[in-house]
Amino acid sequence: MRLSDLIQRPLLGLVTIVLAFAAGAADAAGLKIGITLHPYYSFVANIVGDRAEIVPLIDANANPHGYAPQPNDMIRMTTMDVLIVNGIGHDAWAFEILDAAGVADTLQLIYANDGVSLIPIAGDPSGEKIVNPHTFISTTAAIQQVYTIARQLGERDPDNATYFRNNARRYALEIRRLRSEFDEKVVGVNLSNFRCATMHSGYDYILQELGLQVTAVIEPRHGVEPSARQLADTIDRIEAADVNVLFAEKYFASRLSDTIREATGVNMYSISHISSGEYTAEKFVSEMRENLGTLARAITDTADASR
Amino acid sequence: MNAVTTYEVRPAGSRYEGAVILLVTIAVVAVLALYVREQGRSDDVEEIFEWQVSAFATLTGADQAIYNSLYTVAEEIPYIYDDINFSNAPGEKFRWPSIEDFQYYLLPPFYKDTSWEQNGSLQWSLYEPLPEGEMQGSTLYLGTDGQLPGQGSFLLVIGHVHAGFTNNNAIVIWWNEANHVEMPESGFQDGLILRGWREVVPYSGEQEVDRIYGE
Numbered sequence: 001m002r003l004s005d006l007i008q009r010p011l012l013g014l015v016t017i018v019l020a021f022a023a024g025a026a027d028a029a030g031l032k033i034g035i036t037l038h039p040y041y042s043f044v045a046n047i048v049g050d051r052a053e054i055v056p057l058i059d060a061n062a063n064p065h066g067y068a069p070q071p072n073d074m075i076r077m078t079t080m081d082v083l084i085v086n087g088i089g090h091d092a093w094a095f096e097i098l099d100a101a102g103v104a105d106t107l108q109l110i111y112a113n114d115g116v117s118l119i120p121i122a123g124d125p126s127g128e129k130i131v132n133p134h135t136f137i138s139t140t141a142a143i144q145q146v147y148t149i150a151r152q153l154g155e156r157d158p159d160n161a162t163y164f165r166n167n168a169r170r171y172a173l174e175i176r177r178l179r180s181e182f183d184e185k186v187v188g189v190n191l192s193n194f195r196c197a198t199m200h201s202g203y204d205y206i207l208q209e210l211g212l213q214v215t216a217v218i219e220p221r222h223g224v225e226p227s228a229r230q231l232a233d234t235i236d237r238i239e240a241a242d243v244n245v246l247f248a249e250k251y252f253a254s255r256l257s258d259t260i261r262e263a264t265g266v267n268m269y270s271i272s273h274i275s276s277g278e279y280t281a282e283k284f285v286s287e288m289r290e291n292l293g294t295l296a297r298a299i300t301d302t303a304d305a306s307r
Numbered sequence: 308m309n310a311v312t313t314y315e316v317r318p319a320g321s322r323y324e325g326a327v328i329l330l331v332t333i334a335v336v337a338v339l340a341l342y343v344r345e346q347g348r349s350d351d352v353e354e355i356f357e358w359q360v361s362a363f364a365t366l367t368g369a370d371q372a373i374y375n376s377l378y379t380v381a382e383e384i385p386y387i388y389d390d391i392n393f394s395n396a397p398g399e400k401f402r403w404p405s406i407e408d409f410q411y412y413l414l415p416p417f418y419k420d421t422s423w424e425q426n427g428s429l430q431w432s433l434y435e436p437l438p439e440g441e442m443q444g445s446t447l448y449l450g451t452d453g454q455l456p457g458q459g460s461f462l463l464v465i466g467h468v469h470a471g472f473t474n475n476n477a478i479v480i481w482w483n484e485a486n487h488v489e490m491p492e493s494g495f496q497d498g499l500i501l502r503g504w505r506e507v508v509p510y511s512g513e514q515e516v517d518r519i520y521g522e
Contacts, residue, residue, distance in 0.1 A: 087512065087515075087516045087519075087520075088512050088515045088516060088519070089515075095520070111512060111513065111516050112512070113511075113512025113513075113515070114511065114513040114516070115382070115511060115512065115513070116509075116511060116512045117362050117374065117375045117509035117511060118509070118510050118511065119371060120363065129363065129364055131363075131515050135512070140376050140379050140415065141375065144378070144382065147379075147383075169383075173412070173413070176412075176413045176414070177413065179413065179415070179422065180413055182421075183420040183421050183422070186421050187420075187421055189421075191425065208368070208371065208372045209372055209375075209415070210421075210422045211369060211372065211421075211422045211423075211424070211426040212425065213368055
């Protein structure tokens with residue numbers, strides 16, 4: 001045996017052992033889970049705790065509406081074991097990144113909305129039944145997604161399936177308690193005079209869950225501003241229906257909301273789309289609590305003004 | 308001054324030009340029509356049977372909200388069943404959650420809060436036709452007598468294999484356009500359909516993904 005063999009063989013063995021150990025450590029570290037939208041970060045963080053790593057696909061402050069994919073997104077995507085997507089129109093750019101990164105056939109996807117019963121966009125002047133993709137601005141539809149994600153992650157990581165499911169149940173109750181907090185603020189308040197319109201269709205799920213029907217939507221589709229004629233018709237509808245509250249987007253301001261407020265005299269309140277800022281485990285509950293607080297304030301203000 | 312002479316100049320192929328343009332136009336339209344038929348978006352989002360009703364296309368407002376809550380409840384009822392029977396004493400009969408249990412879990416559409424009132428204050432009751440513990444036939448939750456104009460009634464059925472249902476603990480949600488309905492005697496499909504009940508089917512995210520990206 002040559003001297004080089006004496007050195008190389010133990011070295012190769014050592015490298016093999018180190019790689020095996022590294023692979024084992026990676027398994028122990030759990031899945032690397034990609035997410036496309038802020039609420040999904042919160043959902044997954046509460047489901048997996050410290051037993052998996054979460055990788056947001058796009059930068060924290062990027063606007064997911066009309067997002068243009070970046071080279072870094074492709075690099076991030078190649079590191080993921082699984083990617084959780086909205087899949088019904090709110091993160092279409094993720095599929096462009098999948099194709100561009102060349103992992104469309106290999107990266108496993110979890111469609112968070114698989115088990116959600118969808119609703120149409122409310123107040124669309126066309127009368128068409130267009131699917132509303134904002135299932136994450138809600139409590140019930142959000143809980144359904146939490147269960148779907150927990151179940152499908154459990155299938156990919158069976159050792160932690162029970163842990164994921166128990167966490168999902170705990171988190172679902174935490175989300176449900178938001179409704180109780182809302183109820184404490186509006187219990188006994190007369191809602192008969194409350195009539196609302198929304199700047200876009202993002203709040204249909206939560207408003208419907210609470211039993212608050214939407215009279216008109218100014219911008220049914222994201223980024224597609226109404227024509228002058230459509231805007232005039234909408235203002236007419238708002239006035240005819242005696243709408244007194246307009247919900248607008250908190251982070252993505254639109255000059256149209258000011259136009260409508262000036263034309264109709266409605267009171268305007270801002271709701272978060274939960275689509276901007278740092279990715280945190282608490283973000284969804286924190287922003288939904290704020291949203292429900294805003295809704296409660298709009299209801300009590302309207303009741304006070306009607307006295 | 309010379310007299311002006313007028314000549315009419317006609318293209319060499321004028322006899323056929325109109326016909327050729329017409330044929331090309333027809334061909335282009337035909338190809339586009341074929342493309343739209345094969346690749347275009349369909350507005351028919353779902354196909355359902357006569358004895359079913361679409362939560363997406365037919366139910367509206369409060370009834371749609373109630374159905375969507377029930378749809379998520381179907382996911383949670385088995386968990387709650389495990390919770391409430393977890394510490395049963397030996398021989399103690401297993402039971403399905405009562406309406407009171409749902410209050411503890413803050414579970415809409417049963418939980419009586421402002422949203423429940425806004426969505427019509429349906430009166431919910433539980434019925435177990437064969438109350439024999441684990442061997443009960445089916446479990447029925449009826450919600451009826453809503454306060455909103457035109458509001459229907461809901462029935463959530465949990466069927467069990469030993470009682471003749473195809474899938475054990477399969478949960479099916481039914482809707483009846485009548486505002487007041489008596490509790491059915493059983494949760495079997497045929498009897499319910501005869502009494503005006505229609506199975507509610509969701510338009511799910513899975514179907515929408517298939518529509519957008521193909522199966």
